[in-house]
Amino acid sequence: MGKRLHDDPxxxxxxxxxxxxxxxxxxxxxxxxxxxxxxxxRTAVVLxxxxxxxxEKASRPPAGKGKKxxxxxxxxxxxxxxxxxxxxKRAKKTPKETGP
Numbered sequence: 001m002g003k004r005l006h007d008d009p010x011x012x013x014x015x016x017x018x019x020x021x022x023x024x025x026x027x028x029x030x031x032x033x034x035x036x037x038x039x040x041x042r043t044a045v046v047l048x049x050x051x052x053x054x055x056e057k058a059s060r061p062p063a064g065k066g067k068k069x070x071x072x073x074x075x076x077x078x079x080x081x082x083x084x085x086x087x088x089k090r091a092k093k094t095p096k097e098t099g100p
Contacts, residue, residue: 008034009046025049
């Protein structure tokens with residue numbers, strides 16, 4: 001079943017710039033008062049921000065993932081380097097078997 005126009009447009013970004021959420025484009029008061037609003041009030045907010053919540057959530061990539069992925073890539077590279085170092089140390093300590 002699809003989303004209704006008055007369903008919560010939140011996309012879990014919740015960063016405010018000059019009183020407007022960067023994720024859902026609602027004002028701070030609209031975000032705080034969302035649960036207390038009537039269906040008509042919610043629909044008016046969604047129409048004001050100019051997009052149905054379901055479409056925007058599906059089309060928008062999660063916020064901040066690029067930075068997090070870069071950080072994870074660096075950490076993986078560090079761990080792979082450490083693993084290579086440990087393998088070299090182990091290879092030096094372990095006598096290799098020679099064939100017959």
